Amino acid sequence: MHHYPDARSVVRAFSPDEPVILNRPQAAARAARFFTEKFPGKSLYAVKANPSPDLIKVLWDNGITHYDVASIAEVRLVRATLPGAELCFMHPVKTERAIREAYFEHGVRTFSLDTVEELEKIVTACTSEAGEPALDLRLCVRLRVSSEYSELSLAAKFGVDLADAAPLLQATRQHCDWLGVCFHVGSQAMTPFAYVQALERVRAAVAEAGVVIDMIDVGGGFPSVYPGMEPPPLEDYFDVIHRHYEALPIAYNAELWCEPGRALCAEYSSLVVRVDKRRGDELYINDGAYGALYDAAHVEWRFPVAALEDDLRDADREFSFYGPTCDDADFMQGPFLLPGDIQAGDYIEIGMLGAYGAAMKTGFNGFGNAEQFVVEDEPMASLYRGDRVRPVTDNVVSLR
Ligand SMILES: *Cc1c(COP(=O)(O)O)cnc(C)c1O
Numbered sequence: 124m125h126h127y128p129d130a131r132s133v134v135r136a137f138s139p140d141e142p143v144i145l146n147r148p149q150a151a152a153r154a155a156r157f158f159t160e161k162f163p164g165k166s167l168y169a170v171k172a173n174p175s176p177d178l179i180k181v182l183w184d185n186g187i188t189h190y191d192v193a194s195i196a197e198v199r200l201v202r203a204t205l206p207g208a209e210l211c212f213m214h215p216v217k218t219e220r221a222i223r224e225a226y227f228e229h230g231v232r233t234f235s236l237d238t239v240e241e242l243e244k245i246v247t248a249c250t251s252e253a254g255e256p257a258l259d260l261r262l263c264v265r266l267r268v269s270s271e272y273s274e275l276s277l278a279a280k281f282g283v284d285l286a287d288a289a290p291l292l293q294a295t296r297q298h299c300d301w302l303g304v305c306f307h308v309g310s311q312a313m314t315p316f317a318y319v320q321a322l323e324r325v326r327a328a329v330a331e332a333g334v335v336i337d338m339i340d341v342g343g344g345f346p347s348v349y350p351g352m353e354p355p356p357l358e359d360y361f362d363v364i365h366r367h368y369e370a371l372p373i374a375y376n377a378e379l380w381c382e383p384g385r386a387l388c389a390e391y392s393s394l395v396v397r398v399d400k401r402r403g404d405e406l407y408i409n410d411g412a413y414g415a416l417y418d419a420a421h422v423e424w425r426f427p428v429a430a431l432e433d434d435l436r437d438a439d440r441e442f443s444f445y446g447p448t449c450d451d452a453d454f455m456q457g458p459f460l461l462p463g464d465i466q467a468g469d470y471i472e473i474g475m476l477g478a479y480g481a482a483m484k485t486g487f488n489g490f491g492n493a494e495q496f497v498v499e500d501e502p503m504a505s506l507y508r509g510d511r512v513r514p515v516t517d518n519v520v521s522l523r
Contacts, residue, residue: 126496127497130395130500133145134470140397141494142395143394143496145497146391146477146498148181150477150502151390153507154388157506158386166380166381167191167382169343169384170190170192171197172343172385172388174200178477180205189209190205190210191213191382192210192212198212202229210233211234212233213305215236215237216241217234217244233262235264235305236265237266237281237282237291245262259300263303263304263338266324266328267282267306272309275311277307278309282307289331293332296334301338303340304329305339306340309344310385312344312354319363337374337376339379341380343381345385348504351425352425357386364379365379386506393473394415394416395472396409396410397468397469404442405444406459408444411448411490412450413446413488418479420452420453423456426475426480428460431471431472439460441459441460443455447488472503475502
């Protein structure tokens with residue numbers, strides 16, 4: 124991959140007609156080191172946030188040894204990229220064939236579940252042809268917890284209710300020597316308290332079940348920085364999690380895990396787009412809802428933007444974006460702050476798209492190509508630079 128100092132130099136070199144993805148391996152490396160050094164347990168990378176093999180290698184080189192995979196395609200991809208990585212199949216609904224391939228061909232031992240049916244499926248899939256049951260399964264019961272402190276809910280779909288958790292934990296314990304409890308508080312959790320209420324629920328489930336627990340996985344949800352969303356420092360999250368984890372009634376040698384997606388890769392990528400047309404305060408750009416800007420369109424997420432031209436003089440004003448496809452839904456409300464004299468032909472950098480941005484591009488309507496370059500400058504925002512001013516009101520809950 125070609126290296127450039129920054130977005131402007133890429134634009135000067137190519138005047139690209141198509142959107143361009145800029146990757147910052149140094150930013151992902153810094154995030155990985157932060158988690159491996161400061162999280163009081165093991166940090167897995169949730170591959171769905173960005174499955175790029177280049178990124179996965181950067182994370183591995185900076186201490187991330189365990190990977191949360193959710194599909195057989197992710198299992199194969201990470202195994203092919205990192206033969207030595209520990210893969211954890213953390214989607215609670217899998218096919219029997221996917222489980223069997225993961226166990227017998229890719230060395231996966233850790234699986235999550237939230238029903239007795241899934242438990243039976245895992246046990247059957249991992250039984251040998253000679254009928255020998257697997258003795259080395261590491262199973263993780265996914266508990267449903269509240270998403271009320273997060274910007275994106277992950278509460279509706281997965282997780283056993285507290286009322287049904289004890290019998291499932293007891294049944295699962297019969298089939299493994301290593302039993303974990305996992306949950307996900309929702310993505311972009313804006314306060315550490317999200318994890319407190321979840322760990323309280325874990326405590327209730329474990330106390331009622333009366334089984335030995337070997338691992339607690341607090342999932343993802345660790346935030347990144349976006350306009351209008353300034354979370355407290357991640358150290359606050361780690362402190363609160365550690366304190367409440369230490370108070371749980373679990374095995375003395377139990378492990379603490381987390382599975383960040385967004386926090387490890389949001390700073391990895393930005394996107395350079397061109398303005399193809401201007402209509403008042405609406406800019407028609409060449410990427411959108413079916414490209415890397417899915418969240419900007421569908422959940423009105425605001426991303427930082429910067430104009431890349433030197434000749435713009437006017438003060439900033441608020442713009443909305445239209446993407447390139449013919450669908451009215453290909454619209455991003457913003458507001459995005461850009462110089463008032465920006466016009467067709469000008470380029471814009473949109474930051475913080477390494478998580479759930481670059482990974483979600485589609486080819487709908489013939490758009491979706493994007494060249495990739497490595498750039499050496501800082502991401503447009505960072506939780507890891509060390510110069511961040513602590514927000515005045517800590518633990519602000521910003522809910523939509
Ligand atoms: C999506 C997901 C993650 C990562 O979530 P982030 O909010 O990006 O940190 C972690 N674990 C599971 C099970 C997930 O589905």
